[in-house]
Amino acid sequence: MTTLNSTTTQAEYRIVHRTSYQYSEPVALCQNQLRMRPRNLPHLTCHSCDVEITPKPTSADTHPDYYGNVVDSFSIEALHSSLEVVVRSHLTVFATDDASLAGAADWSLLAERVRRGDAPEDWRAREFTFDSARIPTSEKFAQYARQIMLPGMSIIDAVDALTSHIHKDFRYDGTATDVNTSTVSAFEMKAGVCQDFAHVQIACLRSLGLPARYVSGYLRTFPPPGKPRLIGCDESHAWISVYAGVGIGWVDFDPTNAVRTGTDHIPICHGRDYDDISPMRGIVLGGGSTTLKVSVDVAPVEKLSQDIVPSQVQTQG
Structure with missing residues (x-):
């Protein structure tokens, strides 16, 4: 990715x-x-x-x-x-240097380390494994993620795979949901907007014991070839941030666009879910x-x- x-x-x-x-x-x-x-x-x-x-x-x-x-x-x-x-x-x-992500831990081992709180960073990240007002954890979300995040995959490769899968499996539809649609409803419909894509992926990761948080910010957009950039047409956006362990920290992924974020993504706030950072x-x-x-x-x-x-x-x- x-x-x-x-x-x-x-x-x-x-x-x-x-x-x-x-x-x-x-x-x-x-x-x-x-x-x-x-x-x-x-x-x-x-x-x-x-x-x-x-x-x-x-x-x-x-x-x-x-x-x-x-x-x-x-x-x-x-x-x-x-x-x-x-x-x-x-x-x-x-941009994140991809070399800094080398040696990322097996995702299941990382989840166990976070659960134990082996290091201060693991302990602080652990609060993002729990349910929040908008994002419940459940075995249904865990099962969905386990189909994609196979045993032995690093946390980076596993979340890359889940990000791509959600992008393919869900339909981007601005009429299917609104700001108050629950994560469970969006998951069942397999449709929504960036807020829903992010909430669903966070629910999947937290259900596996992995710390994940909601990020709000902006996404730079590009005009069609040969067309001028229109003023005021860019958008607020939402994506996720995943704790990848000591020495790596938090890494951002965008399930709406099936990418790991780069310099086109401009983070502003992070929290447990949309309610924390509207x-x-x-x-x-x-x-x-x-x-x-x-x-x-x-x-x-x-x-x-x-x-x-x-x-x-x-x-x-």
């Missing part, structure tokens, strides 16, 4: 994520949390990030959550008929009916302004 952009070792981007709400009646109060700021990771360096909120919040705060994701909390305590949040980020993504959530008092518009523009910076090295910040988890 290869990445979408296997020959690129690093890529620099400027990203604009715009979320706009229009209300049919005035809103007296809104309180929201954003999880849209990138953070420094072993394979991502965030150079800058700016969050612009209109109308201006009455109060605002930025803080890390339990998983280390950057959270912007804000409250608007005045009548307003619209809300716009614009997040502008400048960052560099680095990009924007909150409550409003009033508002009537709501019209929501979201646009994401992932613009590559063709020439790096300086030599950049990957961040040395370690991933929490």
Whole structure:
């Protein structure tokens, strides 16, 4: 399995994520949390990030959550008929060196080591083997994975195989599910979107005792040959991250596209499932009916302004 952009070792981007709400009646109060700021990771360096909120919040705060994701909390305590949040980020993504994955452990032996908590890293990763609000474990999920993840396969080869199998076995269908569809329902339908593909694969891996977490971020898209890149047509995306053991750490896989992630994937947040890291959530008092518009523009910076090295910040988890 290869990445979408296997020959690129690093890529620099400027990203604009715009979320706009229009209300049919005035809103007296809104309180929201954003999880849209990138953070420094072993394979991502965030150079800058700016969050612009209109109308201006009455109060605002930025803080890390339990998983280390950057959270912007804000409250608007005045009548307003619209809300716009614009997040502008400048960052560099680095590809994983495939040589660093050599010698990855047998997946079943790794699951046993994690269960015992042989090393501090194994113990910390173990929390991502348990059920979460959106992702249950079961023997049904385990049996599905065991058909593909054969005995003796390394954790990398085994998850590569499962990633490809889910991609082939499931139908990408934006009408089959919605944001509230359960993982079990998506699994039974064998259909859904990136959120469903990720939830199902995580359920399979956790059911085998392997730590797996949900990743939200962006995916760089490419226009058809000869066509210009359209502004604002890129998308938020979701994939998974799997703990591959001491010395390797977490490795990301995208079951929607049947790839191990590369420089076209831009991670923003990780958690147990979608509920932990939805990009924007909150409550409003009033508002009537709501019209929501979201646009994401992932613009590559063709020439790096300086030599950049990957961040040395370690991933929490």
